[in-house]
Amino acid sequence: MERHLTRRELLGSFLAFGALAAAARTNIKPLSVTAPMAAAKPLRIVHLSDLHWGYRGDWNRRLPETVARVFHQVAELTPAANLIVVTGDLIQAADGTVEREKRLAAVKERLEALRIPWLAIPGEHDAFGDQGALFRKLIGPLHFHRVFQGLHIFGLDNVSQGFFLGRTQVQWLAKEAQRLQPSDAVLVLSHAPLYDLFTPWNWYTFDGEAVFRQFHHLAHRQFLFGHIHQGLDHAHHGVMNHAGLPVSWPLPEPGPMERLAPWPQGASHPDMGLGFRLLDIANGRFQCQTLALEDADRKAVLR
Amino acid sequence: MGTTRWLAVALMGTTMAWPFHRAPGHRSRPSPKPSVVQGARLYQRACLSCHGPRGDGQALALLPDGTTAPPLDGLVGEGRSQRRLESVIAQGSGMMPGWASVMTPVQLKSLVLYVQSLNPSSPASPSPQTPRSSP
Numbered sequence: 001m002e003r004h005l006t007r008r009e010l011l012g013s014f015l016a017f018g019a020l021a022a023a024a025r026t027n028i029k030p031l032s033v034t035a036p037m038a039a040a041k042p043l044r045i046v047h048l049s050d051l052h053w054g055y056r057g058d059w060n061r062r063l064p065e066t067v068a069r070v071f072h073q074v075a076e077l078t079p080a081a082n083l084i085v086v087t088g089d090l091i092q093a094a095d096g097t098v099e100r101e102k103r104l105a106a107v108k109e110r111l112e113a114l115r116i117p118w119l120a121i122p123g124e125h126d127a128f129g130d131q132g133a134l135f136r137k138l139i140g141p142l143h144f145h146r147v148f149q150g151l152h153i154f155g156l157d158n159v160s161q162g163f164f165l166g167r168t169q170v171q172w173l174a175k176e177a178q179r180l181q182p183s184d185a186v187l188v189l190s191h192a193p194l195y196d197l198f199t200p201w202n203w204y205t206f207d208g209e210a211v212f213r214q215f216h217h218l219a220h221r222q223f224l225f226g227h228i229h230q231g232l233d234h235a236h237h238g239v240m241n242h243a244g245l246p247v248s249w250p251l252p253e254p255g256p257m258e259r260l261a262p263w264p265q266g267a268s269h270p271d272m273g274l275g276f277r278l279l280d281i282a283n284g285r286f287q288c289q290t291l292a293l294e295d296a297d298r299k300a301v302l303r
Numbered sequence: 304m305g306t307t308r309w310l311a312v313a314l315m316g317t318t319m320a321w322p323f324h325r326a327p328g329h330r331s332r333p334s335p336k337p338s339v340v341q342g343a344r345l346y347q348r349a350c351l352s353c354h355g356p357r358g359d360g361q362a363l364a365l366l367p368d369g370t371t372a373p374p375l376d377g378l379v380g381e382g383r384s385q386r387r388l389e390s391v392i393a394q395g396s397g398m399m400p401g402w403a404s405v406m407t408p409v410q411l412k413s414l415v416l417y418v419q420s421l422n423p424s425s426p427a428s429p430s431p432q433t434p435r436s437s438p
Contacts (some may be wrong), residue, residue, distance in 0.1 A: 093367035128367040128398075162349075162400025200363045202352045207405050260364045 042282035043149055045187075046074050046081040046116075049226030049244030049276075052125065054103040055092035058264040059249040067110065069293060070247050070276055075114055077278070083148055084116050087226035087244050088123025088159065088191030090139070097134065104138045119146060123191040123227060124159040132160035143169055145176045151281065152180060156190040156211065163192050164206035170214075177214040185220035185281070192227045193243070195236040198254040203228050212237040222279070222286055229262075230273060231290050242288050245275040269294060335409045342417025345410055349402065350375075350418075358421040366398055376421040389415045 048070070055063050074081060091103035104126070111118045122135045122142055132142045142157035154176070158165050165173070180186065188194070194208035205211075215221050216237070223241045229251035232243040249262050250273030266272055271293035278289040346358075353372035355361035360374035393411050395401030402411060 095368065125367045161404060162395075162402065164400070164405040166404040168404070199348055200352050200356075202364050204348075206349060258363060 041149060043083070043151060043280070044077070044079055044081045045279040045281070046077070046084045047087065047224055047242070047244045047277040047279060048074070048084060048247060049087040050089040050123065050229055050246040050248050051086070051107060052089055052092040052246075052248035053107045054094060054099070055248060059262040060265050060270075062270070063248060066271070066274060066293070067247055070274070071110055071114060073291065073293075074116075074276065081116050081278075084111065084114065084118040085153070085187075085189055085224065086111070086118065086120035087189050087224055088121055089125045089226060089248075090120060090123070091126055093125040093128035095129065097130070100129065100134055101138065104134060108138060117148070119144075119153060119155060119189070121155040121189050121191060122157060122159055124163075127157075127160035132157065135160075143172070150185070152184055152186045154186065154188045156188065156194075158194070158205040158208065159191050162206070163202050163204060165208070165210065170207060170210045173211065173214050180215075180218060182217055182219060184218060186215055186218055186222070187279075188215070188221070188223040190223070190225045193225045193234075193241060194223060195234070195241060197228065197234070201254060201260040203254070212239060215239070220286075222288075224279075231277065233288065240288075242277065242279075244277050245273065245290060245292065247274060247276065250274065337409050337412035337416055339413065339416040339420055341410065342413035342415070342420075345406070345414050346417050349406075350414070358418065368398075372399070375418050385415055385419070388418060392418070 051067055052060075052063065053067065060066060074084065090107040091100065094100045094103065111120075120139050122132050122139075126132065126135045126139075127142075136142055141155075142160055144153075144155045146153045146155075154173070156165060156173070157169065188211060190205065190208075190211075192205050192208075193203055194205045194211050196208075197203040211223075221239045223239055224244060225241060226244045226246070228243050229246035229249060230243060230253070231245045232241075234241045234243075249265065251260065251262055273292075274294065275290065275292040278291055280287045280289070350358075352364045353362050353366065354375050355363070358375040360371055362371040365371060389411055391399065392414055393401060393403035393406075402414070406414070
């Protein structure tokens with residue numbers, strides 16, 4: 001039996017095509033990650049991760065340039081972001097205190113220049129050598145609870161002592177969580193994933209289950225993390241966990257490789273896998289989008 | 304209705320106050336003891352990535368400074384007492400995290416047992432050429 005398109009289906013197809021064309025032009029790739037989420041008013045949050053400022057090597061041969069382009073894209077967002085969150089590894093680990101201080105100060109200066117409120121938690125590179133003392137001094141507390149336009153933001157430290165939170169932080173978290181109402185919306189930031197993503201590569205938090213337990217009574221929860229250098233969305237105990245795109249270099253998925261190792265930056269597609277993510281909370285809905293630096297229409301230089 | 308309620312309360316009170324004795328053969332729940340099996344599980348979760356699956360320092364993930372954690376398969380020897388090993392695992396040393404802030408004393412002791420079992424002075428593994436058994 002022959003089937004004809006209805007006017008509504010035709011219109012839907014045009015709209016879908018238009019959305020795809022717009023996405024290809026702007027590199028914004030809407031994901032199917034939407035969920036109920038309450039906030040006092042519409043919120044746009046930029047999720048940056050793994051800048052590794054100060055790195056020199058072939059994983060990203062032009063890191064300062066990459067960082068500058070990402071920050072430029074953040075500044076140009078329309079509508080503008082209300083908040084920036086950085087899920088760790090602002091800098092590449094360095095031996096000397098002076099060098100680490102220089103690197104952290106450089107990232108802080110660039111974040112401040114955007115004139116958008118920002119929050120950051122440490123990655124293991126930021127806490128390297130002093131268990132986060134310098135990060136605490138220059139950037140802020142290693143773990144915190146802030147309320148931003150009605151959204152409860154918890155920054156957790158699962159790197160400074162090891163890939164765990166530790167009893168003290170879990171006790172603090174339990175106290176803070178008890179004060180929340182079931183209708184409160186919570187955004188949790190951590191560097192390493194709070195669930196066991198791949199323990200042989202330290203992609204986990206030893207006691208991360210405690211966080212899921214503390215917030216289980218809340219209806220609106222979204223967890224953000226970094227560390228794995230690739231965009232990923234995963235539900236664990238009914239909570240969506242979103243990995244941020246790296247600004248620095250991508251990492252492979254666990255699977256064929258036994259040892260974790262990045263690959264040299266490609267000549268034709270140097271921005272492969274790099275970028276940031278956008279979180280929009282509006283009309284009681286949460287949407288997570290990916291903004292990749294890689295230009296889909298880029299012509300390969302090697303033919 | 305009132306009589307039933309009072310009977311129920313009286314029955315509950317009697318049940319709670321009665322000096323019950325444990326049934327023959329009943330054993331109270333044993334307190335957890337350190338075990339090498341628990342240690343192996345903990346090692347896989349907490350230590351393997353940096354010290355390698357065999358504890359020989361063949362790490363699966365590098366430390367932030369690009370180095371690897373030291374091997375653990377030679378720690379049982381002179382001057383390397385169990386207490387010292389437990390202290391390092393519990394308190395940390397250098398880039399090694401102090402696991403006491405997240406593991407229980409029993410878990411720490413279990414980990415020590417497993418790490419001690421990684422001693423390479425155990426009988427060497429047979430090479431593929433060495434016949435393991437004769438028919």
